[in-house]
Structure formats: structure tokens, C-alpha cells
Amino acid sequence: MIITNMDKIPGKEIEFLDMVNCSAVYAKNFGKDIMAGFKNLVGGELTGYSEMVDDARTKALDKIKKKGESLGADAVLNIRYTMTSMTQGSAIAVIATGTAVKFI
Template identity: 50%
Template sequence: MIIVTTDFIPGYEIKELKGFVRGSTVQSKHIGRDIMAGLKNLVGGEITDYTNMMDQARQQAIGRMIEHGESKGADAVIAVRLETSSISSSASEIMAYGTAVTLNPSPSN
């Protein structure tokens, strides 16, 4: 599965639009992470536990988007975007979405 943020993929032409696909996950804070984050706020710097948590959440959302695209028979997802929104003071949703397509090699290749 090819995943791109552009509306096209060099070397390919879009054969068929399969439609909108998406994947999401909701991540909540963890008491242990919150304690460490509070300490980090006193001295400054990156809160690596949260960075890692959000990275894993993005990967999970992208994986679910890919599964949605595969269920539609897509070869690729174009125009991919990621969004994060606050669900509550202790939880965030991460959503990946785009347009599922099938591809043909470009005639010039």
C-alpha cells in the first residue's frame, strides 16, 4: 500500500477512486506519565513518554486507515492527513484519513 500526502503518485496514474478512508484511535493519559510530565514541567524539555505515546497512536491510526483502504481494494491512499483533537482533559483522538485509489503504471514508464 502506497501512502502519500500528495494528490498524485509520480510514475502512476489513478485507475479508480475507491473513496474516503480513515482510521482513528483515542489515547488517554497515564498516571505514571502525568507524574513524570509534571516533573519535566519544572525543569523544561521534551516529555518523551508523551512523544512516544502520540507516535504510537499516529501509527495505529495510519494502520487502521490502511486496513480500511485494503477492504475497499485500494493500492494506495492519496491526500493523507492526520488530525488530533482533544476528547477530554485526559484523552486525545488521532485520526488519519485520505482517498483510497487503485493505480496503473504511467504509460511513460
């Protein structure tokens, strides 16, 4: 399964199957939220939140790959992510969309 943000694969003829999308919602635990609050005072990367974003993006990508496979797709093209903060920053939702295609 090819997953890419490109809208075509060079040298491949494609047949459109369907648009696929999914979401992943993640939250950090209370302890990490407190530590992030302290880090916010002194500056620097909030690694707990960076990990949360990476985990949500990875999960959304895994889900979109499974949706493409369930349609019999050879690839999911034009992957796009949208992220939104929920509950004042301690939870986020990542939405992934793409186009499932089959090679002809």
C-alpha cells in the same frame, strides 16, 4: 500498499475508490502523567507524551491502511492527520483521512 500525503503518484493513472478515515485514541497511565508534571516544572521534552502521540499516529495509519486494503486499493493518497487533546492533556485522539485509489 502505497501510503502518501501526495495527491497523485507520478506515472500512475488512478481510479478513485472512496475516502477513508479512522481514529486512534490513546491515554498515558497515571504514573507517567505525574512524571510529566515534574518535567513540566524544569522544562524539556515530555517523552511520555511524545510516545503517546507517535503511538496514536502509527495506529491510525495502520487502520487507514487496512481500510484501503479492504476496498481493494493500491494506495491511499492525500493522507492528513488531525490531533485533539482530550481529558486535559492526558489523552489524545488522532484522526487520519485519505483517498483510497486503484491503479488503472
